Amino acid sequence: MTDVSFQNPVQTDEASLGDYFALMKPRVMQLVVFTALVGLLAAPVNVHPVIAFASILFVAIGAGASGALNMWWDADIDQVMKRTAKRPIPAGKVTSEEAKILGFALSGMSVMMLALSANFLAAGLLAFTIFFYIVIYSMWLKRSTPQNIVIGGAAGAFPPVIGWVIATGSMAIEPWLMFALIFMWTPPHFWALALFMKADYHNAGVPMLTVTHGRKSTRTHILVYTVLLVALAVGTAFTAIGGPVYLATALVLNAMFLKGAYDIWRRDEAQSEVDGYKVEKSFFKLSLWYLFLHFGAILVEAFLPATWGIWS
Amino acid sequence: MSIRAEHELHQRRKGRNVGVGLMLGAFVVLVLALTFVKITSGDFEMPRIEEQQ
Numbered sequence: 001m002t003d004v005s006f007q008n009p010v011q012t013d014e015a016s017l018g019d020y021f022a023l024m025k026p027r028v029m030q031l032v033v034f035t036a037l038v039g040l041l042a043a044p045v046n047v048h049p050v051i052a053f054a055s056i057l058f059v060a061i062g063a064g065a066s067g068a069l070n071m072w073w074d075a076d077i078d079q080v081m082k083r084t085a086k087r088p089i090p091a092g093k094v095t096s097e098e099a100k101i102l103g104f105a106l107s108g109m110s111v112m113m114l115a116l117s118a119n120f121l122a123a124g125l126l127a128f129t130i131f132f133y134i135v136i137y138s139m140w141l142k143r144s145t146p147q148n149i150v151i152g153g154a155a156g157a158f159p160p161v162i163g164w165v166i167a168t169g170s171m172a173i174e175p176w177l178m179f180a181l182i183f184m185w186t187p188p189h190f191w192a193l194a195l196f197m198k199a200d201y202h203n204a205g206v207p208m209l210t211v212t213h214g215r216k217s218t219r220t221h222i223l224v225y226t227v228l229l230v231a232l233a234v235g236t237a238f239t240a241i242g243g244p245v246y247l248a249t250a251l252v253l254n255a256m257f258l259k260g261a262y263d264i265w266r267r268d269e270a271q272s273e274v275d276g277y278k279v280e281k282s283f284f285k286l287s288l289w290y291l292f293l294h295f296g297a298i299l300v301e302a303f304l305p306a307t308w309g310i311w312s
Numbered sequence: 313m314s315i316r317a318e319h320e321l322h323q324r325r326k327g328r329n330v331g332v333g334l335m336l337g338a339f340v341v342l343v344l345a346l347t348f349v350k351i352t353s354g355d356f357e358m359p360r361i362e363e364q365q
Binding site for chain 1: 321324325327328331332342345346348349350353
């Protein structure tokens with residue numbers, strides 16, 4: 001580009017660095033960094049801080065790359081949905097071609113660098129996660145089945161497994177418990193969002209459960225998945241990554257979460273319309289704390305010696 | 313005659329260039345630190361040339 005653009009008002013839409021950063025879905029990256037870090041620190045192997053920092057950074061970049069590729073592929077959907085209309089591509093700040101190039105370049109770079117900083121198994125898992133999120137979820141499931149969020153949720157569940165493998169270089173059962181926790185948490189979290197985003201998914205032609213099976217059925221699905229999640233989350237307290245702190249945290253959070261899901265199930269659309277989906281919105285907000293605090297408790301347990309009862 | 317007027321676009325472009333420069337610099341430092349940690353850790357061994365011959 002030359003200084004001729006100085007006279008062209010259209011060029012003032014040129015993207016800033018922040019717009020490219022927004023392509024990488026920073027909020028999702030926060031969750032990825034946190035859960036991967038917990039996986040790494042919960043592992044029974046000490047990692048040099050520089051290697052740990054670099055490896056988690058490359059996992060975050062890999063997650064950001066998937067975010068950019070997702071925005072490239074879903075640009076048409078993002079344009080229609082209110083929630084996503086301000087993303088850099090629909091807002092006209094970044095072209096979808098730029099997002100695609102950035103996504104592919106950062107994917108390759110993050111996988112290669114993770115192989116060098118940690119090990120090939122961790123790098124392979126990161127590559128598979130990016131593949132799963134883009135090809136299996138974004139390209140295939142998202143537009144074809146109401147189970148999109150159920151199966152696609154696996155992509156978001158891999159980071160603690162990657163974190164564990166960064167530290168140990170091998171597989172174990174413990175990181176898969178963390179995987180299961182995120183995997184089971186994802187559907188109620190997104191279905192609550194789909195309830196109060198109303199017609200967004202319908203307008204975009206995305207077959208979310210609210211669109212294909214109706215809103216009453218979505219409320220029932222939230223309750224059923226929450227019951228399964230509660231059993232898993234509380235049961236995890238009695239495994240190697242659990243402990244008394246985790247159990248206390250899980251009991252409180254799961255009681256609150258179960259009550260939220262029950263309240264959602266009990267309501268109908270008319271009631272929700274009256275108070276502006278207050279219950280659904282607070283359940284969604286609670287779900288964010290739910291995951292953060294469960295992983296926070298796993299992290300605390302990793303630094304505490306297990307000394308009493310079934311945890312000794 | 314060259315254009316000297318500073319436009320908002322130029323500021324944004326400058327911000328982007330400085331940002332990319334800083335990120336590249338940080339990446340170089342990170343790779344340097346990683347290399348240092350790897351070669352000073354206990355399990356790192358230099359290949360023995362005399363054994364290969």
